[in-house]
Amino acid sequence: MADRRRTGNEPDPPKRAGMTAGKRTPGQPGEPGTDLSAVREQIDGIDREIQALIAERALWAHQVGKAKGKLAAAVDYYRPEREAQVLRRVVDRNDGPLSDEVLVRLFREIMSACLAQQEPLKVGYLGPEGTFSQQAVHKHFGHSARGLPLASVEEVFDEVASGTADFGVVPVENSGQGTIQSTLDLFLTSPLKICGEVELRVHQYLLSRTGRIDDVERVYSHGLSLAQCKSWLRQHLPLAEKQAVASNADAARRARNADDAAAIAGENAAHVYGLKVVAGPIEDRDDNTTRFLVIGRASFPPSGHDRTSLMVFIRDQPGALYKILEPLARRDISMNRIESRPAHGALWQYAFFIDVAGHVDESPLKDALDEIDEFAGDVRVLGSYPVAVP
Numbered sequence: 001m002a003d004r005r006r007t008g009n010e011p012d013p014p015k016r017a018g019m020t021a022g023k024r025t026p027g028q029p030g031e032p033g034t035d036l037s038a039v040r041e042q043i044d045g046i047d048r049e050i051q052a053l054i055a056e057r058a059l060w061a062h063q064v065g066k067a068k069g070k071l072a073a074a075v076d077y078y079r080p081e082r083e084a085q086v087l088r089r090v091v092d093r094n095d096g097p098l099s100d101e102v103l104v105r106l107f108r109e110i111m112s113a114c115l116a117q118q119e120p121l122k123v124g125y126l127g128p129e130g131t132f133s134q135q136a137v138h139k140h141f142g143h144s145a146r147g148l149p150l151a152s153v154e155e156v157f158d159e160v161a162s163g164t165a166d167f168g169v170v171p172v173e174n175s176g177q178g179t180i181q182s183t184l185d186l187f188l189t190s191p192l193k194i195c196g197e198v199e200l201r202v203h204q205y206l207l208s209r210t211g212r213i214d215d216v217e218r219v220y221s222h223g224l225s226l227a228q229c230k231s232w233l234r235q236h237l238p239l240a241e242k243q244a245v246a247s248n249a250d251a252a253r254r255a256r257n258a259d260d261a262a263a264i265a266g267e268n269a270a271h272v273y274g275l276k277v278v279a280g281p282i283e284d285r286d287d288n289t290t291r292f293l294v295i296g297r298a299s300f301p302p303s304g305h306d307r308t309s310l311m312v313f314i315r316d317q318p319g320a321l322y323k324i325l326e327p328l329a330r331r332d333i334s335m336n337r338i339e340s341r342p343a344h345g346a347l348w349q350y351a352f353f354i355d356v357a358g359h360v361d362e363s364p365l366k367d368a369l370d371e372i373d374e375f376a377g378d379v380r381v382l383g384s385y386p387v388a389v390p
């Protein structure tokens with residue numbers, strides 16, 4: 001490819017050319033039927049159009065960058081609310097044959113590449129490479145973002161807070177195992193904001209060097225992954241020793257060093273660590289899904305379909321929680337999560353993590369929070385962010 005680095009002085013993006021000449025749709029009169037070379041000619045023509053349109057879109061996205069003015073860094077060009085709106089429109093327009101998920105993935109990659117024209121985003125996650133957290137980074141930010149594998153979820157918080165990473169992606173709950181308390185607790189002392197959520201269907205695989213189940217005497221994995229495959233393990237490897245380690249990728253690394261060991265991890269860990277798939281998917285529930293939060297240093301405007309995470313400190317007094325929840329209920333604001341954790345620093349005080357529908361800058365949530373602030377106090381908004389697009 002020719003070097004087309006941006007100087008900021010490029011001409012305005014070109015006017016759209018009409019590009020549908022000669023295009024046919026399968027099943028319509030005049031289409032080439034099953035004549036292979038004629039069908040491929042159609043595909044070649046469409047590819048030319050797609051490529052020209054992607055290039056044109058990239059020019060416009062760069063123009064948007066210029067419209068935003070001279071900003072400090074790549075992170076300032078990122079607009080999660082706008083990306084969510086673009087993706088929701090993709091889903092609304094979709095009449096098949098490709099699934100919503102596939103089209104969303106393709107458009108995310110296009111936006112990711114468009115944004116990286118300014119400079120790729122740096123996104124911290126629980127490493128090493130090959131973890132589900134890394135998959136969540138790719139799902140949300142596309143492959144043009146630069147992933148920073150870190151040693152712990154705590155380190156992800158630290159690197160985002162210090163500015164080394166623009167954003168971080170941290171696991172917060174699993175459909176079968178519930179909330180990951182250790183992640184929630186980090187919000188108690190962190191100033192960071194939640195600016196997105198990612199839902200990832202998690203498929204677990206048993207991986208080993210030999211690929212033979214009869215060789216397996218030890219199984220390594222993250223504690224949560226072992227729990228997600230408990231029945232399968234009981235049925236197929238009842239005698240093997242189960243050992244919880246820091247991450248699934250760490251498990252894969254260990255399995256690489258011994259013929260009698262196996263790891264439970266995502267299928268891509270097999271490629272990253274040179275292991276064979278013994279069995280999979282082996283998760284007990286076929287809807288096994290992990291929800292991740294995107295953490296950053298800034299708040300973003302509404303996208304039209306948002307969720308807000310609140311942290312509420314409650315003293316041990318009658319009706320304290322009711323006073324917080326009543327203004328929400330009276331306004332029909334739906335609440336899809338409430339979780340209590342001991343508040344750090346004071347004995348028998350609790351922090352409630354509450355997820356509600358809506359954005360803090362919009363009614364009715366804004367009015368409810370104003371009322372709660374006046375009467376109940378001690379409510380921290382962890383962030384308002386677009387509801388995950390599939």
Ligand SMILES: O=C(O)C(=O)C[C@]1(C(=O)O)C=C[C@@H](O)C=C1
Pocket residue numbers: 061064065077078079080082083086110111112114115
């Ligand atoms: O619309 C914007 O603000 C853009 O910067 C363009 C664009 C896109 O490619 O559509 C790129 C990055 C942003 O995160 C959101 C959208």
